[in-house]
Amino acid sequence: MVERGEDVPKVGITRGRFLAAVALAGVAGGVSLGCGPAGRVRRLYPLRPNGGEWAFRSRPDLRPPAVSVARRSEGTAPGYVFVAPKNGPGETGPGQRGPMIVDDEGRPVWFRPLETEGVDAMDFKVQRYKGRPVLTWWQGLHTTYGLGEYALLDGSYEELTRVRAGGGYQADLHEILITGQDTALITIYGLVTHDLSLVGGSTSGVTAEGVVQEIDVETGEVLFEWHSLDHVGIEESYFPPPESPAEPFDYFHINSIDVDDDENLLVSARKTSAEYKIDRQSGALLWRLDGKRSDFRMNPGASTRYQHDIRRQPDGTITLFDNGEEGENALSRAVVARLDEVAMKADLVREYVHTGRRLSVTQGNAQRLPNGNAFVGWGSEPGFSEFHGDGELLFDVNFPGGVESYRAFRFPWVGRPGDEPAVAAEPGPTPGEISVHASWNGATEVTSWGILAGPAPDRLKTLGFVPRDGFETSMVVRTDDPYFGVKAVDRRGRTLGRSAAVRPGERASPSPS
Structure with missing residues (x-):
C-alpha cells in the first residue's frame, strides 16, 4: 500500500x-x-x-555472491543487470546460486536463492507477457543441457506460471523467448537412437538432437515442433561421437532461438558452428549461415565458431556471441554482421573484444541496448561488460572465483515486492x-x-x-x-x-x- x-x-x-x-x-x-x-x-x-559473498542482518537467508566492478564509465545504458550465478564445472564458489538483479555499483537489488542440490537457474531476463514486463528464467538440473522448466514472475515477484515442454520432454536451459502472441519458444534436447557409422560411431548410437517447441503459455498446448535430425545431418558437426555408444552424441547443441522479421525462426547450434533460418509453418530450412554447408559467403571477420545467441536487430543486422576456437590467438567477441540474402554473403559490421582478450570456452551472449551500446555476458569467463557502440569498454564486472552466469543482460525494471x-x-x-x-x-x-x-x-x-x-x-x-x-x-x-x-x-x- x-x-x-x-x-x-x-x-x-x-x-x-x-x-x-x-x-x-x-x-x-x-x-x-x-x-x-x-x-x-x-x-x-x-x-x-x-x-566473495554478501551477508545481511535483516535477511540472513540471502547470501548472494558479490561481483566486483572493475570499470564504470559514463555512457552506460539505464537499467539493472540480470544474471543467474552458479558454480563453474567442478568448482564451488562463494554465495548461493539463483537469479539475481544487481545495480551498477555491483550491489544486489533482488535475489532468489536456489537451495536444492544440483538445481540452477539460467537465462534470467525481462520479457513481456500479456502486455506487461515479467521476469523469466529456466530452473532445473543440467550437464551440457538442461532438464527443467521455466518460471514467469510479475513485478511483485509473484509467480504467474511455469512453462513446461510438451510431448514428454524436459525443457532445456538455453532459451525461453516469449513472443508477441504470448507463446513461448523453448529449446529441448531429445535423445534418439541413430546410426552414427557415417561419423565413425555405432550403428545403434544415441544422439541428442535439438528440438524447438512453441508453446501457448496459458494452456501449455504445443503449437509447433521442429527436430534438427530431420534437417541437419550428423556429418555437419565439428565434434566426433563419444567413444562409449551409451553416451549421447550431442552433435547439434541448440543454444538460441529468435523470431526473424518475417516471423520465421533463427536458431543457433554450437557444435555445427552454424545458424539456421527455419520456416515457422513447415519446419523446412530456408538457409544455413556458416558451418560446413553455409549458403552464405562468409567474408573476412564474419565467420564464427561454437557461437551462441543469434538475434535479428531492428536495423536488419544480426548479433552473435562468437566463442571462438581455442588456440594461441583465440578470443571471444560479440559480433554484428550484415546478411545480404540476395547475393548470399555475410559481412562483419563490428566486433566487441574485451581488453583482456577473454576466451569463453562455453556459454555467453551479446545484447544490443536501446542506446546503441553492446552488453556482453562472457559465460565461462566469469563476468559481463558493456561497450559503447564504437567499441569503447564502459562497464566491466567480474564474479568471484568459481562463479559464472550462462548469460547476462541489462534491462529497465520496476520491482514492487508483495511482501513487507x-x-x-x-x-x-x-x-x-x-x-x-x-x-x-x-x-x-x-x-x-x-x-x-x-x-x-x-x-x-x-x-x-x-x-x-x-x-x-x-x-x-x-x-x-x-x-x-x-x-x-x-x-x-x-x-x-x-x-x-x-x-x-x-x-x-x-x-x-
Whole structure:
C-alpha cells in the first residue's frame, strides 16, 4: 500500500551535502541524517561483502555472491543487470546460486536463492507477457543441457506460471523467448537412437538432437515442433561421437532461438558452428549461415565458431556471441554482421573484444541496448561488460572465483515486492544506542528509510530518515523505546511499505522462498 506520511522529508539530500556530511561525521562512526534531535538517528557506513559473498542482518537467508566492478564509465545504458550465478564445472564458489538483479555499483537489488542440490537457474531476463514486463528464467538440473522448466514472475515477484515442454520432454536451459502472441519458444534436447557409422560411431548410437517447441503459455498446448535430425545431418558437426555408444552424441547443441522479421525462426547450434533460418509453418530450412554447408559467403571477420545467441536487430543486422576456437590467438567477441540474402554473403559490421582478450570456452551472449551500446555476458569467463557502440569498454564486472552466469543482460525494471520490508534490531555501537537494519528484496523505488520506535508494536513513531544505501541500510538510533521498525519511502515522500515491529535481538523478514 502507498501512503503519504506528513513527517516524510520532501527535499532529498544532494550528493554534495551527503559527501560533506560523511566528511564531518567520519569520526562518529556514521552519518547523522535524522530529522529529529541532532545525533538521534544516524546511518552506519555502507555494508561491504566479505569473502566473495554478501551477508545481511535483516535477511540472513540471502547470501548472494558479490561481483566486483572493475570499470564504470559514463555512457552506460539505464537499467539493472540480470544474471543467474552458479558454480563453474567442478568448482564451488562463494554465495548461493539463483537469479539475481544487481545495480551498477555491483550491489544486489533482488535475489532468489536456489537451495536444492544440483538445481540452477539460467537465462534470467525481462520479457513481456500479456502486455506487461515479467521476469523469466529456466530452473532445473543440467550437464551440457538442461532438464527443467521455466518460471514467469510479475513485478511483485509473484509467480504467474511455469512453462513446461510438451510431448514428454524436459525443457532445456538455453532459451525461453516469449513472443508477441504470448507463446513461448523453448529449446529441448531429445535423445534418439541413430546410426552414427557415417561419423565413425555405432550403428545403434544415441544422439541428442535439438528440438524447438512453441508453446501457448496459458494452456501449455504445443503449437509447433521442429527436430534438427530431420534437417541437419550428423556429418555437419565439428565434434566426433563419444567413444562409449551409451553416451549421447550431442552433435547439434541448440543454444538460441529468435523470431526473424518475417516471423520465421533463427536458431543457433554450437557444435555445427552454424545458424539456421527455419520456416515457422513447415519446419523446412530456408538457409544455413556458416558451418560446413553455409549458403552464405562468409567474408573476412564474419565467420564464427561454437557461437551462441543469434538475434535479428531492428536495423536488419544480426548479433552473435562468437566463442571462438581455442588456440594461441583465440578470443571471444560479440559480433554484428550484415546478411545480404540476395547475393548470399555475410559481412562483419563490428566486433566487441574485451581488453583482456577473454576466451569463453562455453556459454555467453551479446545484447544490443536501446542506446546503441553492446552488453556482453562472457559465460565461462566469469563476468559481463558493456561497450559503447564504437567499441569503447564502459562497464566491466567480474564474479568471484568459481562463479559464472550462462548469460547476462541489462534491462529497465520496476520491482514492487508483495511482501513487507525486513528489519533487524540489535544493541548499537555505544551504550544506549540501537542499530536497526532495513532491507526490501527487489524494491527498486525506495530512496530512503524511516526509522520507527515506540513503547508498543502498534505505537511506533518516526524518529528520522536516512537515504537508502544498497540492499541493506543500517542506522543507529538513541532512544529508550523498546520496539523498532522501518518504513520504505520513495523520492516523492510516499510510504511504500512498513516492516513489523521488533525488539533488540529480533528480526522480522519474509519466509525464505
